[in-house]
Structures are given as structure tokens and as C-alpha cells.
Amino acid sequence: MFNPPDAQTFFETVWDIVLQIPPGKVSSYGQIASMIPPRADMEPERMRNLAPRWVGTAMRKTPRGKSIPWQRVINSQGSISFPAGSPQAEEQRRLLEMEGVEFDDRGKVDFALVAWHGPDDAYLRRQGLLPPRPLK
DNA sequence: CGTTTGACTACGC
DNA sequence: CGCGTAGCCAAAC
Numbered sequence: 001m002f003n004p005p006d007a008q009t010f011f012e013t014v015w016d017i018v019l020q021i022p023p024g025k026v027s028s029y030g031q032i033a034s035m036i037p038p039r040a041d042m043e044p045e046r047m048r049n050l051a052p053r054w055v056g057t058a059m060r061k062t063p064r065g066k067s068i069p070w071q072r073v074i075n076s077q078g079s080i081s082f083p084a085g086s087p088q089a090e091e092q093r094r095l096l097e098m099e100g101v102e103f104d105d106r107g108k109v110d111f112a113l114v115a116w117h118g119p120d121d122a123y124l125r126r127q128g129l130l131p132p133r134p135l136k
Numbered sequence: 137c138g139t140t141t142g143a144c145t146a147c148g149c
Numbered sequence: 150c151g152c153g154t155a156g157c158c159a160a161a162c
Binding site for chain 1: 142143144145146
Binding site for chain 3: 050060061
């Protein structure tokens with residue numbers, strides 16, 4: 001379903017992308033999924049349905065020793081996906097607020113303010129997703 | 137092995 | 150809005 005750079009698993013690709021999200025910004029499972037090139041033999045629509053859950057699975061399976069800004073990944077509604085009131089949800093919100101992300105009275109963030117718009121060109125180039133140099 | 141479980145989403149009420 | 154549900158399938162039981 002994914003076409004990551006050689007030898008990289010889908011999970012690793014997800015973790016790598018999450019690492020690119022800067023402090024104070026957030027992304028959603030679906031957005032991250034859309035940043036991973038779909039496998040050529042899979043229908044785009046099918047990919048769209050599946051990928052977000054796989055991103056969630058990847059996050060859940062993040063190795064203990066691996067340090068990534070996991071708190072910057074929330075759901076498409078702009079809210080935290082852990083059950084409200086759970087220790088994990090509290091921790092995620094705390095970490096995000098610490099970097100300046102604000103939540104409204106319903107526990108949602110304003111994507112217009114804090115949405116991350118994807119990896120920068122340098123990253124894409126490194127992954128072979130853009131020509132070595134801007135074509136200009 | 138068959139069954140259950142998700143850090144999801146889009147959509148319909 | 151909030152809530153329920155179908156669609157989906159790799160992992161974990």
C-alpha cells in the first residue's frame with residue numbers, strides 16, 4: 001500500500017514523517033497517510049480508506065526507545081484521539097499546550113492556526129520525492 | 137487458525 | 150454540533 005524508500009517499512013516511514021512536524025504544529029493520521037506515496041497497484045480510494053488506520057497502528061507500535069513527537073498527531077476532527085480523561089489524553093494535551101497549541105472549550109485545536117503543511121522541500125528531496133534541485 | 141481490536145474517517149441523522 | 154456506523158485489514162489474542 002505504500003511505496004517507501006527502499007527497505008523502509010510503512011511504520012518507519014510514518015515515524016520519520018512525524019519527526020518532521022515542528023513544535024507548535026499538528027497533523028492528522030489521514031494527512032500523514034496522504035504524504036506517503038500510494039502503492040502503484042492499489043486504488044487511490046482504497047488507499048485513502050485504509051491508510052489513516054495504519055498510521056494509527058504505526059503510532060501505537062512506536063518502539064519504546066524511539067523518541068518522536070507523537071503528541072503532534074491528532075485526528076481529523078482536530079481533537080485528541082485517546083479517550084477523554086485518559087492519562088494518555090491528558091499527557092498529550094499537556095505536551096501540546098506546552099508548545100503553544102491552544103484548545104477550545106470542546107477540546108479541539110484550530111487547524112487554520114496549527115496545521116502542519118507537510119515536509120519541506122529539503123526533506124522531500126532527500127526522500128527522492130522531488131528532483132535534486134528545484135527546476136526553476 | 138478463527139476472532140477481536142484498534143492513537144481513523146466519512147457520512148447520515 | 151454530537152453520536153452511531155460501515156468500511157477495512159494488520160496485529161494481537
